Amino acid sequence: MAVRAVRGAVQPEPDEAGHMEEQVGALLTAVLERNGLTADDLISIWFTATPDPHGDFPAAAAREPGIGVPLGCAQEPDVAGAMPRLVRILAHSEWDRPRADISHVYPGAAAALRKDIAQ
Numbered sequence: 742m743a744v745r746a747v748r749g750a751v752q753p754e755p756d757e758a759g760h761m762e763e764q765v766g767a768l769l770t771a772v773l774e775r776n777g778l779t780a781d782d783l784i785s786i787w788f789t790a791t792p793d794p795h796g797d798f799p800a801a802a803a804r805e806p807g808i809g810v811p812l813g814c815a816q817e818p819d820v821a822g823a824m825p826r827l828v829r830i831l832a833h834s835e836w837d838r839p840r841a842d843i844s845h846v847y848p849g850a851a852a853a854l855r856k857d858i859a860q
């Protein structure tokens with residue numbers, strides 16, 4: 742069994758506590774479903790958020806889909822002209838398939854960040 746990493750990002754809109762939880766939760770659910778993973782396969786999830794105000798900690802959204810692994814949040818560099826209000830995830834998982842099979846999930850506006858890998 743290998744350890745693999747999967748990426749994703751979402752731009753919660755509007756920036757209210759309930760929406761953050763709902764949309765980041767949906768991102769996490771999509772990452773699991775598209776990759777045939779369960780919450781038990783995960784090892785950890787690192788969240789980053791752009792420096793604009795957010796209604797809640799992104800990691801709080803992982804509790805709704807029942808994800809019980811270690812979580813962390815940090816702030817992205819404040820790059821001029823960068824897309825605002827983004828929450829990004831980097832999840833590590835145990836995986837029995839090749840790296841090329843991983844689906845990285847960038848719904849909606851976030852797809853513009855990584856046209857090369859967004860699904």
Ligand SMILES: O=C(O)C(=O)C[C@]1(C(=O)O)C=C[C@@H](O)C=C1
Pocket residue numbers: 748749750789817829854855
């Ligand atoms: O993948 C993303 O979410 C990006 O915005 C791209 C990118 C990159 O340049 O590779 C930029 C910033 C993030 O911290 C991670 C990756």
